[in-house]
Amino acid sequence: MTKIECILRPGKLESVKEAVNKCGIQGMTVTQVIGCGLQKGRTEVYRGAEYSINLLPKVKVEMVVPDRDVESVVKAITGAARTGEIGDGKLFTYKIDNAIRIRTGETGKAAI
Amino acid sequence: MRNRFLRTIFVALTFLMTLPTLAWAEDAVETAAEAAPKIDTGDTAFILVSTAMVLLMTPGLALFYGGMARKKNVLSTIMYSFIAMGIISIQWAFYGYSLAFGPDLGHIIGNLDWLGLKGVGVEPNPDYSATIPHQVFMIFQMVFAIITPAIISGSVAERMRFSAYLLFIVAWATFIYDPVAHWVWGVGGWLRELGALDFAGGTVVHIISGVSGLVAALIIGKRKGYGTEPMIPHNLPMTVTGAALLWFGWFGFNAGSSLAAGSLTTIAFVNTHLATAAAMMSWVIVEWLRHGKPTVLGAASGAVAGLVAITPACGFVTPMSSIIIGLVGGAICYLAVSVLKGKLGYDDSLDAFGVHGIGGTWGALATGLFASKAVNEAGNNGLFYGNPDQVVTQLIGIAASWIIAAVGTFIILKVINVFCKLRASDEEQDAGLDITQHGEDAYTDFPLAGSPLGVGVPAAYAVGIAVKPALQNKE
Numbered sequence: 001m002t003k004i005e006c007i008l009r010p011g012k013l014e015s016v017k018e019a020v021n022k023c024g025i026q027g028m029t030v031t032q033v034i035g036c037g038l039q040k041g042r043t044e045v046y047r048g049a050e051y052s053i054n055l056l057p058k059v060k061v062e063m064v065v066p067d068r069d070v071e072s073v074v075k076a077i078t079g080a081a082r083t084g085e086i087g088d089g090k091l092f093t094y095k096i097d098n099a100i101r102i103r104t105g106e107t108g109k110a111a112i
Numbered sequence: 113m114r115n116r117f118l119r120t121i122f123v124a125l126t127f128l129m130t131l132p133t134l135a136w137a138e139d140a141v142e143t144a145a146e147a148a149p150k151i152d153t154g155d156t157a158f159i160l161v162s163t164a165m166v167l168l169m170t171p172g173l174a175l176f177y178g179g180m181a182r183k184k185n186v187l188s189t190i191m192y193s194f195i196a197m198g199i200i201s202i203q204w205a206f207y208g209y210s211l212a213f214g215p216d217l218g219h220i221i222g223n224l225d226w227l228g229l230k231g232v233g234v235e236p237n238p239d240y241s242a243t244i245p246h247q248v249f250m251i252f253q254m255v256f257a258i259i260t261p262a263i264i265s266g267s268v269a270e271r272m273r274f275s276a277y278l279l280f281i282v283a284w285a286t287f288i289y290d291p292v293a294h295w296v297w298g299v300g301g302w303l304r305e306l307g308a309l310d311f312a313g314g315t316v317v318h319i320i321s322g323v324s325g326l327v328a329a330l331i332i333g334k335r336k337g338y339g340t341e342p343m344i345p346h347n348l349p350m351t352v353t354g355a356a357l358l359w360f361g362w363f364g365f366n367a368g369s370s371l372a373a374g375s376l377t378t379i380a381f382v383n384t385h386l387a388t389a390a391a392m393m394s395w396v397i398v399e400w401l402r403h404g405k406p407t408v409l410g411a412a413s414g415a416v417a418g419l420v421a422i423t424p425a426c427g428f429v430t431p432m433s434s435i436i437i438g439l440v441g442g443a444i445c446y447l448a449v450s451v452l453k454g455k456l457g458y459d460d461s462l463d464a465f466g467v468h469g470i471g472g473t474w475g476a477l478a479t480g481l482f483a484s485k486a487v488n489e490a491g492n493n494g495l496f497y498g499n500p501d502q503v504v505t506q507l508i509g510i511a512a513s514w515i516i517a518a519v520g521t522f523i524i525l526k527v528i529n530v531f532c533k534l535r536a537s538d539e540e541q542d543a544g545l546d547i548t549q550h551g552e553d554a555y556t557d558f559p560l561a562g563s564p565l566g567v568g569v570p571a572a573y574a575v576g577i578a579v580k581p582a583l584q585n586k587e
Contacts, residue, residue, distance in 0.1 A: 048450020
């Protein structure tokens, strides 16, 4: 099993969800986050005082998928999230030891 | 010991509450030998409605300021204004009204003949308002006294301890607001006798609150992290809602100051609106030119700047003059908060000085420029109507109000500081004044973060300060 964690533009969440669903993956956890990478921040003005906002709002999507689906899911996510501009985000994969469904006690692939 | 203290408080309150009753008894004994001025129902109705409108300005101010504060300080910022509706109302009824409008003592202050509203009944007092009950005039003036110290809170928000603030506004209302109100509006007041014009409180409300705010900000010091941490408004829709309530209430503030419902009321009403609209536009345009974007906070701030600027002039000038006053007011208040504050480096948190101090000063001066007897026979002509002396008179009023506000605030805060810390500690500021001063959180992000302690158990908060040992040791 592999955990896929990606940081995306908030506006791309819906298309990523749709693309991942088409791969047969239903479970995911979504978190609102702020962060910075290569993308420059933006400037906000309050009563003439300018602020450089360099930690930008993003969404973090986490999901655990069987190893055989990793490539197709990563491809689906990157395809759906890409605009070609700086700020599209990052995707990371991690090996997962085990998963347990709390309701039934199932473990491994059956639990995801 | 505690019971004895509570008993003493109870007895004192009981005594104070009997004062008006005694006053009514004496009033009943007085014969109505003199023909009393006739109450006008239209005037009375309008001033009562105006009073309610002006009272609504204080919660409006609370929202205006609260939205500009950071999330962790929104409740404390709101409370600064909201509490004034309680404590200043009581102060005004007990002795504030008597000091401000009571029979004159040396052109400086009213005497205490009207202590506890003694003699302030439902018959009109022709010295102030011949067509409305005296109590209507009293309570109309009360709502002005309420909002004025609340304005100051904009300068010290996010760092002044609540207990110190409470002591401060009572002392400030007593030693600064009441005397200045007497100087400008009280029969026998020296500025009134000098001929200074202030239709609805440019001097009495805005200059002294703004200048006092600046002095308080300098004495208390900058907020922790000022200039290095972002201190960005947490809820601009709240601020705009507050500004809208202020705009609405200000019609009662300015038009109601005619103390009637007639032609002068209409003039003040129209001028109030036009100046506000003009100031909103000038603030937004100047900001747009300097920063490339017209901001919502700029529109709200510009409107308030216009309301402030037209306040002293609204019953003395023509509609076109009010537009000029508004246009200039919006632009100079913008420059005060965006340029002057940065250059001088003081931390006027929510710009009480930049908007009220500067806007009020401009309005008082503009009254001396644009006032016309053709608009209001009871007023005077200004510089542009052939009377340069009025500018000098206005400048004397401005200087006197700046001096009493600055010196008085300095002394009051220094005295309070002997008994009570003015400034929240760095740890308290880090945690936010909502939790540390009031034990509340405006936006509970994660309600599952705690568990009930039980009814009557003192709350302790995991912010690393003031945690009761008994609770720290709980398993």
